Amino acid sequence: MAEFVMAAGTWLGAWAWDEVVPELRAAGHGTHPLTLSGLADKQGVPAGQRTHVQDIVGEIERLDLRDVVLVGHSYAGIPVGQAAERIGDRLTRVVFVDSNVPADGESFVSAWPDGRAMVEGSIAEHNGFWAPLAAPDFAGQGLTDAQITRIVTGSTPHPGATLTEPAVLSRPLGELPATYVKCLLDGPEPNADVVELLKSEHWRLVEMHTGHWPMFSEPRELARILLGAAVEG
Template structure:
């Protein structure tokens, strides 16, 4: 049995994995999909990257989890990187799912410079402490790659604003023990919006896979994603 911990990205919450979780559990594995602080029913302007890292580390410690396959979607690439830095002994595999991949000391603004537009826009609004979810785009991009009207309605009901601190706090990647953790990158391809660029993977030890899907592949192609997670881990 493998233990998967699935970490959602910005604006989302743990419900985002509801189509993937049963596929992994049916295959005989344990799955935890936490909702990070401020992403449930109540926005928390004090939360940020360090809060989210503490959320996941606390889960691993309290549940006494080891040999964990830690999956981070989108922004959560920063979260899982920092979690691995803090408790590398508990993690067997890092999976970056269409995710930001930082180096030591970087913020989300460094990894994905287009996020600066979101932060600057928030600063000019009446709520400068938060960034609202991205708007729906014309097909085929939809809302984070989701185009089915019912799925869009459900997804929109789960999204919350993201605190500015999440974009401004840097990752800490100064623990050499984390370097030995296996890594896989899954890139969602075929439906990339203009202006979104992905860093090339320059780690020769890492696996790189492609999944034909929009960004929120856990909602649009859950069976394909689950099969890939089972295959690579």
């Protein structure tokens, strides 16, 4: 059986996976949703991007997990991608859920040529944190009003340093066994860097007809995809 280690994107904590976890456990797998430092129940913990990478690696090593399926949603794809190469043969597969992917020497905001100023401006205005989105920002993402309320009320400011520090990779990301989940309501095509990675024989693309937060909008379908990735290895 696989051990799923899951990290959600900006502003979210382990709670974001609450509706996905039961489906994975019912299939007999281990589940380890993480709250990254500085977020949710770990607010107040200083965090840069390397902290988030170590959050993931440290949990895997602490629990001595094997057959790990690492899951990163949105921003969390950046620390998850770095953690994946650091855990060696403990890794079965990485699943990037509509996520950013790390590039050596590049940060989260590096991939935002049009939005970088917006993100950095928010960080400057909010004492080093990126302020969470408001309810209207979730329109058109396949979410119910109740789901949007749940995300908005559960979100916490995101540590800015994790978004501006560069990633560190020791080998090409395309060498890792990976599944990329593209959520089509958030755009019909993956970003250009992901398109390049998908040319690798080790990567595959799966599409979901929902928005950027599938753990809320389509948790059972997302769980089905994750279970398929575990079998694929």
